[in-house]
Amino acid sequence: MPFHFANVLVFAAIAILFVLGSLVGGHFLRPHNPTAEKEMIYECGEKPIGQAWYNFNPRFYLIALVFVIFEVEIAFMYPVASVYRSFIEKGQGMLAFLEIFVFVAILAVGLAYVWAMGDLEWVKGLKQDVLKAAREAREQPRKAA
Amino acid sequence: MQGFLDNLIRHFGHDPATWPWTQFVYLGGMALFAFAVINFAAITAGIFSWAERRVAARMQSRVGPNRVGPGGFLQWVADAVKLLTKEDLVPAEADKILFRAAPYFMMVGFACVFVALPFSHRLVIADMNIGIFFIIAVTALIVVGIIMSGWSSNSKWSLFGAIRSAAQIISYEIPGGIALMIPVMLAGTLSTQGIIRAQGGLPWQWFVFDNPAAFVAFVIYFISALAEGNRTPFDLPEAESELVSGYNTEYSGMRFSYFFLVEWGNMWVMSALATTMFLGGWQIPGVSAATLDAATGGTAVALELLSLAIFVGKTLFWVFVVMWLRWTLPRIRVDQMMNMCWKYLVPMSFAAVAFVAVWMLVVHAVPALGLVMRAIMFVLGVAFTVFFVYRTAQNIRDTGDKFDFTSNW
Numbered sequence: 001m002p003f004h005f006a007n008v009l010v011f012a013a014i015a016i017l018f019v020l021g022s023l024v025g026g027h028f029l030r031p032h033n034p035t036a037e038k039e040m041i042y043e044c045g046e047k048p049i050g051q052a053w054y055n056f057n058p059r060f061y062l063i064a065l066v067f068v069i070f071e072v073e074i075a076f077m078y079p080v081a082s083v084y085r086s087f088i089e090k091g092q093g094m095l096a097f098l099e100i101f102v103f104v105a106i107l108a109v110g111l112a113y114v115w116a117m118g119d120l121e122w123v124k125g126l127k128q129d130v131l132k133a134a135r136e137a138r139e140q141p142r143k144a145a
Numbered sequence: 146m147q148g149f150l151d152n153l154i155r156h157f158g159h160d161p162a163t164w165p166w167t168q169f170v171y172l173g174g175m176a177l178f179a180f181a182v183i184n185f186a187a188i189t190a191g192i193f194s195w196a197e198r199r200v201a202a203r204m205q206s207r208v209g210p211n212r213v214g215p216g217g218f219l220q221w222v223a224d225a226v227k228l229l230t231k232e233d234l235v236p237a238e239a240d241k242i243l244f245r246a247a248p249y250f251m252m253v254g255f256a257c258v259f260v261a262l263p264f265s266h267r268l269v270i271a272d273m274n275i276g277i278f279f280i281i282a283v284t285a286l287i288v289v290g291i292i293m294s295g296w297s298s299n300s301k302w303s304l305f306g307a308i309r310s311a312a313q314i315i316s317y318e319i320p321g322g323i324a325l326m327i328p329v330m331l332a333g334t335l336s337t338q339g340i341i342r343a344q345g346g347l348p349w350q351w352f353v354f355d356n357p358a359a360f361v362a363f364v365i366y367f368i369s370a371l372a373e374g375n376r377t378p379f380d381l382p383e384a385e386s387e388l389v390s391g392y393n394t395e396y397s398g399m400r401f402s403y404f405f406l407v408e409w410g411n412m413w414v415m416s417a418l419a420t421t422m423f424l425g426g427w428q429i430p431g432v433s434a435a436t437l438d439a440a441t442g443g444t445a446v447a448l449e450l451l452s453l454a455i456f457v458g459k460t461l462f463w464v465f466v467v468m469w470l471r472w473t474l475p476r477i478r479v480d481q482m483m484n485m486c487w488k489y490l491v492p493m494s495f496a497a498v499a500f501v502a503v504w505m506l507v508v509h510a511v512p513a514l515g516l517v518m519r520a521i522m523f524v525l526g527v528a529f530t531v532f533f534v535y536r537t538a539q540n541i542r543d544t545g546d547k548f549d550f551t552s553n554w
Binding site for chain 2: 003004005006007008010011012013014015016018019020022023025026027029030031032033034036038039040041042043044048051052053056060063064066067070071074075077078081082083084085086088089093094097100101104107108111114115120122123
């Protein structure tokens with residue numbers, strides 16, 4: 001068993017050396033004369049406007065949060081899945097099935113909740129209530145008059 | 146591989162359990178194998194880059210690279226030499242440390258997959274007991290590399306591409322991960338070799354034809370793998386028409402080549418994984434795994450090579466399908482991509498897991514039902530394949546397509 005995981009370390013080390021080796025080796029082959037234009041950020045030929053490090057659309061963070069929840073549940077489910085067959089062969093199939101069923105049901109309820117809350121909608125247009133409020137706000141002065 | 150090294154030590158007259166240099170031989174052997182496998186991956190990625198351009202050219206009725214070497218085969222070597230001699234630019238306003246570090250993360254995430262990925266009956270670096278789980282875990286390093294490269298570039302195109310790519314890869318990891326759970330349930334092990342052993346050489350012994358849910362899981366896995374490898378129709382992270390090149394816009398030369406090495410190498414990984422999990426892996430039709438274990442001498446070598454050829458053949462077929470899809474389907478929109486994942490594939494994969502859990506109980510109670518279902522699935526599969534080939538042949542007849550391999554090759 002330590003042998004198997006030692007392999008992972010060795011592979012990671014060799015992969016790093018592979019990249020490093022080719023970059024260092026290439027250093028003697030490639031030219032190196034940077035100019036201000038070459039070092040500029042590419043923005044379709046124009047001078048870049050400002051930095052790219054600014055606030056980003058929050059829907060990506062929502063997806064990331066949903067992902068974390070589901071991925072953790074999957075990580076918990078893999079061991080159950082791998083022993084399911086041996087449980088069936090021992091005659092405890094129903095127990096293992098209920099176990100898996102509870103897992104899947106929790107995940108499914110989570111998915112249904114996220115779906116119902118509208119977090120899976122990618123195009124978040126202005127919702128009807130927001131539009132209605134805006135319309136009412138516009139019509140308010142007219143009614144008052 | 147440990148067995149091989151042990152035999153090597155015994156061959157020189159030492160006992161691996163007591164010989165003090167055993168650990169060093171192990172380390173040296175691991176390093177050699179790692180170097181060989183990473184070079185194999187790099188060379189396959191290079192050859193795929195040539196093959197993809199030839200396939201694309203064939204599908205679009207143009208010539209493709211045909212100048213360097215026979216049929217342009219050495220094009221990828223020329224490309225590698227060109228990339229090696231290109232100037233390595235780091236933008237002045239980039240986060241230089243992260244910018245330089247990103248390709249390492251990509252390569253480590255990509256190389257570590259090969260530790261648990263089998264090639265043939267005996268040829269696997271380490272038959273881990275958590276094999277498939279390990280593969281799912283280390284591929285996540287590639288996302289880290291993508292985000293690092295996109296953010297550190299300080300370029301808007303790179304940032305958009307990286308964030309999109311991250312959102313896409315992590316989203317599709319959910320259905321892909323759940324779909325891969327089904328072979329694990331059917332085989333009762335996480336080891337990649339164990340999953341292949343639980344299948345058989347003949348198509349109706351493969352997990353893909355085990356039951357309808359397993360077939361659905363295969364399709365879900367394949368779609369997810371396409372999305373995780375940023376392949377068309379899910380190549381939004383590097384949508385050339387809107388994001389220039391996505392997360393690797395600012396990269397050049399050798400550093401840039403690693404992103405594409407990983408992308409093309411991933412085609413091998415996803416196809417080999419599909420072969421392992423669903424399509425019987427290296428199993429030889431009519432030869433059981435026990436026969437393979439027991440074989441000695443010349444028979445063993447012949448069977449080993451045959452199993453290797455079968456595994457590579459199946460894998461290359463799916464690599465071709467991936468290329469085929471790229472030149473057939475248009476790119477989909479971001480919202481369609483997200484809808485497809487969360488509203489179709491995730492519920493379907495849950496349903497498939499629940500179905501397989503019930504099905505395994507049913508088959509345990511009435512074993513004959515399992516055989517009947519395998520037979521039905523296999524017949525349906527053959528019927529579909531025959532229909533597909535028939536329609537394709539008819540299309541070729543109707544449009545008068547000719548295979549012109551001589552003048553343009």
